[in-house]
Amino acid sequence: MDFDVVIIGSGVGGGAVALSLMPTGARILLIERGPRLPREPQNRDAEAVFVEKRYRSTETWFDGRGQPFRPGQYYFVGGHTKFYGTAMFRFRERDFEAVEHEEGVSPAWPIRYSDLEPYYAQAERLFGVRGRAGDDPTEPPRSGPYPHAPVPHEPISADLAARMQALGLHPSMMPAAIDFGDGGRCERCGTCDAFPCLIDAKNDAETCLVNPALRQPNVTLWTESLVSRLLTDETGKRVVAAQVTRKGNAQSELVHAPLFVLAAGAINSSVLLQRSATSRHPHGLANSSGVVGRHYMNHNCTAFLTIDARRVNETRFPKTISINDFYFGGTASRHPLGNLQLLGKIQEPMLRGPMSWAPRPVRAWIARHSIDWYVMSEDLPHPESTVRPRGEDSIEMRWYRTNMRAHRRWVDTTRRLLRDAGLGIVLSRPFGEDTPSHQCGTARFGTDPATSALDPYCKAWDHDNLYVVDASFFPSSAALNPALTVAAQALRVGEHLRGIVRQ
Numbered sequence: 001m002d003f004d005v006v007i008i009g010s011g012v013g014g015g016a017v018a019l020s021l022m023p024t025g026a027r028i029l030l031i032e033r034g035p036r037l038p039r040e041p042q043n044r045d046a047e048a049v050f051v052e053k054r055y056r057s058t059e060t061w062f063d064g065r066g067q068p069f070r071p072g073q074y075y076f077v078g079g080h081t082k083f084y085g086t087a088m089f090r091f092r093e094r095d096f097e098a099v100e101h102e103e104g105v106s107p108a109w110p111i112r113y114s115d116l117e118p119y120y121a122q123a124e125r126l127f128g129v130r131g132r133a134g135d136d137p138t139e140p141p142r143s144g145p146y147p148h149a150p151v152p153h154e155p156i157s158a159d160l161a162a163r164m165q166a167l168g169l170h171p172s173m174m175p176a177a178i179d180f181g182d183g184g185r186c187e188r189c190g191t192c193d194a195f196p197c198l199i200d201a202k203n204d205a206e207t208c209l210v211n212p213a214l215r216q217p218n219v220t221l222w223t224e225s226l227v228s229r230l231l232t233d234e235t236g237k238r239v240v241a242a243q244v245t246r247k248g249n250a251q252s253e254l255v256h257a258p259l260f261v262l263a264a265g266a267i268n269s270s271v272l273l274q275r276s277a278t279s280r281h282p283h284g285l286a287n288s289s290g291v292v293g294r295h296y297m298n299h300n301c302t303a304f305l306t307i308d309a310r311r312v313n314e315t316r317f318p319k320t321i322s323i324n325d326f327y328f329g330g331t332a333s334r335h336p337l338g339n340l341q342l343l344g345k346i347q348e349p350m351l352r353g354p355m356s357w358a359p360r361p362v363r364a365w366i367a368r369h370s371i372d373w374y375v376m377s378e379d380l381p382h383p384e385s386t387v388r389p390r391g392e393d394s395i396e397m398r399w400y401r402t403n404m405r406a407h408r409r410w411v412d413t414t415r416r417l418l419r420d421a422g423l424g425i426v427l428s429r430p431f432g433e434d435t436p437s438h439q440c441g442t443a444r445f446g447t448d449p450a451t452s453a454l455d456p457y458c459k460a461w462d463h464d465n466l467y468v469v470d471a472s473f474f475p476s477s478a479a480l481n482p483a484l485t486v487a488a489q490a491l492r493v494g495e496h497l498r499g500i501v502r503q
């Protein structure tokens, strides 16, 4: 089976490259291990999504202590954006430079913010991002306004934003990729962050990238098709085929192409490269530097449940406030602390695990009154933070925790800040290792082949025709949600590849 371009993974990275290359007329094959996510009543059911974990992968992975766990991975067309919270941030200008943190240095990227700015703008248009420039003191320069006005605050959030402003803070409208407003599909159903959208009102990689790319006949999507290995020619310089097992077929098949784009997500891409080891590449493809599968990063995250006992929180789309006053430390620290943003609305079934000690009516009362926050700080790259294949079909993930002092400081600062804003704290809970939602860094790009796997256009230094465009390429994780940055770089790479594909 021959194509001009094979793209592995239909998330943000793979979808953006497919859409970029679609106008070239090249025969593009997008290979996705998962199916289309079914639109069904359970999409909005917290019991199904959080208690039964209906959509989570059933894989068993292992942590650094050899303990098994079921990872918070989601394999569907559109990848993890089917479940994302639609927060579409640009990284800050300084995130692209070396920044000193409390426990180490966040390394510089091989490109600057200005290199990515036009592609951030393009990504915002494709995802229909809603936002308002000018409120956030850390905001990077923009070539134009947001494509759409922000999702307005609902009453409780408007009141909170005003209280925070009175404290001297700069709450800004969270940029959100949602089909909202006049003629928009969003019904403010109250389930968004970590839920799939029943009515496609969430602007995700499936609806904004993959489906538009498939409107042209030169783009083909294979679902339920798992790539288990990449094969090289005898020189080892070129990838010649992907080994694919399609649902219902006992035998795998080889798909050949002159160009391969790997976008299976930061963890799976690095594992696939390692599983493709040969005698010429004993540590895996693209890995003469040894960095593939190293420097795994997520974010240091804590969820905060706060209560204003006087009123029921009826907010339907809570993700409208973001605070970056302490992103680089501000008045609270010499070193960066991170971002604070509202989280999707907590429901009673989501509290069953963390508050199993509380009777159900208490949990239900808390869920009705709670205002929920996401406290995020930067995870620094560490060479011993690794992702490795384990046996035929499992993964070992050793997440070496970094920069936790800064995270605890940010959690304490947030606690004070929320109290000053009149809220009582009910629960604060760190996100665990089994939730690699913001995974990145496992095949970093750079300018030196000795210390990076990919060049600044995400081409593998070791192979002439292999690009890796998911969140693997991040040399640092910043402290903001990653999807828009994955999209922007993939669009930049897509434009670069258009020149190559046309030759």
Ligand SMILES: Cc1cc2nc3c(=O)[nH]c(=O)nc-3n(C[C@H](O)[C@H](O)[C@H](O)COP(=O)(O)OP(=O)(O)OC[C@H]3O[C@@H](n4cnc5c(N)ncnc54)[C@H](O)[C@@H]3O)c2cc1C
Pocket (backbone or CB within 6 Å): 008, 009, 010, 011, 012, 013, 014, 031, 032, 033, 034, 072, 074, 075, 076, 077, 078, 079, 080, 081, 083, 084, 085, 086, 087, 088, 089, 193, 194, 225, 226, 227, 228, 263, 264, 265, 266, 268, 269, 272, 436, 437, 438, 439, 469, 470, 471, 472, 481, 482, 483, 484, 486
């Ligand atoms: C609950 C949740 C909430 C989030 N909220 C936000 C948010 O609000 N804002 C934000 O910016 N980010 C958010 N994120 C993170 C964001 O979704 C990811 O950063 C982004 O989707 C990563 O895109 P990607 O292209 O790197 O990889 P992925 O989305 O992981 O895409 C990889 C694709 O490759 C497929 N695949 C994997 N292995 C193979 C294989 N061997 N063969 C074939 N196909 C394969 C997968 O099924 C998947 O479709 C959230 C994530 C989660 C889980």
